[in-house]
Amino acid sequence: MKLSLIVLSLLLVAEGIHSSRYRRFDPATKENYLKQAKGVLERVPLIDGHNDFPWTLRNYAQNQIAALDITDLTKLEPWASSSSSHTDINRLRQGQVGAQFWVAYVDCKTQYKDALAKTWEQIDVIHRLVKANPSTFEFVTSSKGIEDAFSRGKIGSLVGVEGGHSIDSSLGILRMMYDMGVRYMTLTHACPTPWADNSQLDNPGGVPVNDGLSSFGKLVIKEMNRLGMLIDLSHVSRKTMRDALETSTAPVIFSHSSAYALCNNTRNVPDDILKLVAQKGGVVMVNFYSDFVTCSISPATLQDVANHMDHIRKVAGVDNIGIGADYNGVSRVPEGLGDVSKYPDLFAELLARGWTESDLEKVAGLNFLRVFNGTEAVG
Numbered sequence: 608m609k610l611s612l613i614v615l616s617l618l619l620v621a622e623g624i625h626s627s628r629y630r631r632f633d634p635a636t637k638e639n640y641l642k643q644a645k646g647v648l649e650r651v652p653l654i655d656g657h658n659d660f661p662w663t664l665r666n667y668a669q670n671q672i673a674a675l676d677i678t679d680l681t682k683l684e685p686w687a688s689s690s691s692s693h694t695d696i697n698r699l700r701q702g703q704v705g706a707q708f709w710v711a712y713v714d715c716k717t718q719y720k721d722a723l724a725k726t727w728e729q730i731d732v733i734h735r736l737v738k739a740n741p742s743t744f745e746f747v748t749s750s751k752g753i754e755d756a757f758s759r760g761k762i763g764s765l766v767g768v769e770g771g772h773s774i775d776s777s778l779g780i781l782r783m784m785y786d787m788g789v790r791y792m793t794l795t796h797a798c799p800t801p802w803a804d805n806s807q808l809d810n811p812g813g814v815p816v817n818d819g820l821s822s823f824g825k826l827v828i829k830e831m832n833r834l835g836m837l838i839d840l841s842h843v844s845r846k847t848m849r850d851a852l853e854t855s856t857a858p859v860i861f862s863h864s865s866a867y868a869l870c871n872n873t874r875n876v877p878d879d880i881l882k883l884v885a886q887k888g889g890v891v892m893v894n895f896y897s898d899f900v901t902c903s904i905s906p907a908t909l910q911d912v913a914n915h916m917d918h919i920r921k922v923a924g925v926d927n928i929g930i931g932a933d934y935n936g937v938s939r940v941p942e943g944l945g946d947v948s949k950y951p952d953l954f955a956e957l958l959a960r961g962w963t964e965s966d967l968e969k970v971a972g973l974n975f976l977r978v979f980n981g982t983e984a985v986g
C-alpha cells in the first residue's frame with residue numbers, strides 16, 4: 608500500500624516535470640519564474656562563451672571605435688537594421704551578462720595570408736573596446752578575475768581566438784597570444800589547419816586531412832595545457848574532438864555548440880562525445896543559432912534551445928552545460944532569444960521545466976568557472 612503510494616507520487620512528479628514544457632503558464636506564473644531567474648543571475652555571473660561583436664566592429668566600423676558609442680545600437684546604422692547585430696551595453700545589462708568571451712575571429716580566406724595580422728587587429732579592438740567603456744567592462748584573464756569583476760558590477764571581458772589558422776602553425780605566436788590575454792583557442796574554424804581537421808570534413812564526401820589532430824596538433828594541445836589556455840572544440844571534426852580529449856590533461860570546452868542528436872549538423876556535439884566531455888569534467892556551451900538548433904529553415908524558438916539543454920543534461924549531466932549563444936556571429940536567432948537581453952527568459956523557461964536554482968547557477972557560470980579553474984591548475 609505504502610509502496611504503491613510512493614510509486615504513484617513519483618509518477619506524478621515525473622509527469623509534472625515532463626509535461627511542464629508543454630504547459631502554458633499564466634502571466635503571473637511566468638513573471639515569477641522570470642523574477643527567480645533574474646535573482647540567480649544577480650548571485651552568479653552569467654558567462655557567455657562566444658560573442659562576435661568584434662567581427663561586427665570590423666565590418667561596420669573598420670575597427671574605428673574611438674567615437675562609437677555602443678550604449679544603444681538599436682538606432683544607429685548599419686547596426687540598427689542588421690540582422691547580425693544583437694549586442695550593445697544597454698542590452699548586455701538587461702540580459703544580466705556577467706562575463707563575455709569576445710571573439711577574435713578572422714575567416715578562413717586569411718589562412719596562409721594575413722590571418723595573423725588580422726587576428727592581432729581583432730585582439731587589439733577588444734582591448735580598446737574594454738578601455739573605452741570602463742564603467743561597463745573590465746578586462747580579465749582568470750577565473751578569479753571574472754568573479755572579482757562581477758563583484759564590482761563589471762562585465763568581465765575575455766578574449767577567445769576562433770580558428771587555429773590564426774597562429775600560423777607557430778607555438779611562439781600561441782604563447783604571445785596568451786600574453787595578450789587570449790584564454791581560449793578554437794582549434795579550427797570552417798577549414799582544416801595543417802594540424803587539425805574541421806567539422807565540415809565529417810559531412811558526406813569530406814576527406815580527412817590530418818585524421819583528427821596531427822602530431823604537431825597534439826603538441827599545440829600540450830602547449831595550451833602548459834599555458835593554462837582553454838581548448839575549444841567547437842568547429843572541429845569528431846576525430847579531432849576525440850584526439851584532443853585524449854591528449855588534453857585539462858577539461859575542454861565547446862564555446863558555442865549544441866546537441867547533434869536534436870539537429871544533425873556537424874557543428875553540434877554527438878552523444879558519445881558529450882559523455883566523454885562529462886568524463887573529463889568539461890562544458891558544452893549551447894549555441895542559439897537557429898540553423899544549429901532545429902536544422903530547419905523556419906526559425907527556432909527559445910523552447911527549442913531549452914530542448915538542447917534538456918538533452919545535454921540527460922546525456923552528459925547538469926555539471927557540463929553552459930551558454931555560448933554566438934550573438935553577432937549569426938543572422939538567424941531563435942524567437943524569444945533575439946538579442947543579448949534575453950538570457951533571463953531562457954533561464955525562466957528552464958525553471959518552468961523543473962530545473963532548480965542550483966542547476967541554473969551551474970549553467971550560468973559555475974560549470975565554466977570550474978573548467979577554467981581546472982585549466983589554470985594544469986597550467
Ligand SMILES: [Zn+2]
Nearest residue numbers: 769842863936
Ligand atoms: Zn563559430
